[in-house]
Amino acid sequence: MDIKTENPPFKHDWYQTETSVVITVLLKNLKEDQLAIKFSDKIVELNIKAGEHNQEISKVFNLSHDIVPDQCSYRLTTVKIEIKLKKLEGYRWEKLEGASDNVPKARIEPVVPKLDKPPSYPTSKGTDWSAIEKDISVQEAHEKPEGEEALNKLFQDIYGKGSDEVKKAMNKSFMESGGTVLSTNWREVSKDKVECKPPDGMEFKKWES
Missing domain, CATH: 2.60.40.790 (Immunoglobulin-like)
Structure with missing residues (x-):
């Protein structure tokens, strides 16, 4: 090959x-x-x-x-x-590859520019890298997130778009159950303390101080 x-x-x-x-x-x-x-x-x-x-x-x-x-x-x-x-x-590189130029070394000083629009993506060659980076960002x-990341995003979306009762239900159920229950039903969780419900085959233990 x-x-x-x-x-x-x-x-x-x-x-x-x-x-x-x-x-x-x-x-x-x-x-x-x-x-x-x-x-x-x-x-x-x-x-x-x-x-x-x-x-x-x-x-x-x-x-x-x-x-x-x-x-x-x-x-x-x-x-x-x-x-x-x-x-x-911590010196400024004049170029990425090749022998370094025999010029006085200068440290890069952090600069915070005041701009009305986001700064252009830094480039080494005059390429319109801002346009390329914009395409990458899109x-x-x-x-699409997968696995645990997708689940966390789903919970974030539900919490962000939910009513005050949904948010209270999620907070109460999660805290009282030790992170084993997450409910959006305020009528149900407001009645009593939410019990811990660990996955099958596992046992919930509290840390001893």
């Missing part, structure tokens, strides 16, 4: 803060088992399996400055890979 190391079929850009450099790689619907990232002092290596035939793609970033490998990380969503690199020194907003 061929490994492509030049001009991989995805876009990327980067920006920096005082302590970190963030590389954003646009790739949709990538799973954790399709991605491997290695960090070293001045190199970030991506190994990706993508496409219909799990084609292997390799991308190496030869960084212009040193990083701290043990403090680097990445986050994978349905539309992008966000790679966060910890700078070894797609992420349509991502």
Whole structure:
């Protein structure tokens, strides 16, 4: 199986803060088992399996400055890979890759601009990254939560849209039952203390002070 190391079929850009450099790689619907990232002092290596035939793609970033490998990380969503690199020194990088320019080092000073609209997404190359990020945000907003996240969101929606009685019922049932009961029926829970109802096969025990 061929490994492509030049001009991989995805876009990327980067920006920096005082302590970190963030590389954003646009790739949709990538799973954790399709991605491997290695960090070293001045190199970030991506190994990706993508496409219909799990084609292997390799991308190496030869960084212009040193990083701290043990403090680097990445986050994978349905539309992008966000790679966060910890700078070894808190200086401004003039470029992401290549030999560092022999220019005086300058620290990045935090600036809080006063704007009438949200600031543009930082970019390294004149790319309209704000438009790209806006497209990503729209797609992420349509991502459907799963499992416990979906259940929590459902409860939040019910609580947020519920009447005062619904909110009182949810609060009372949850607190009095030790988090084992969540009811929206105020008429029912207002009559008496809500008893603990642990899942089948489990026993509820109170912590002793």
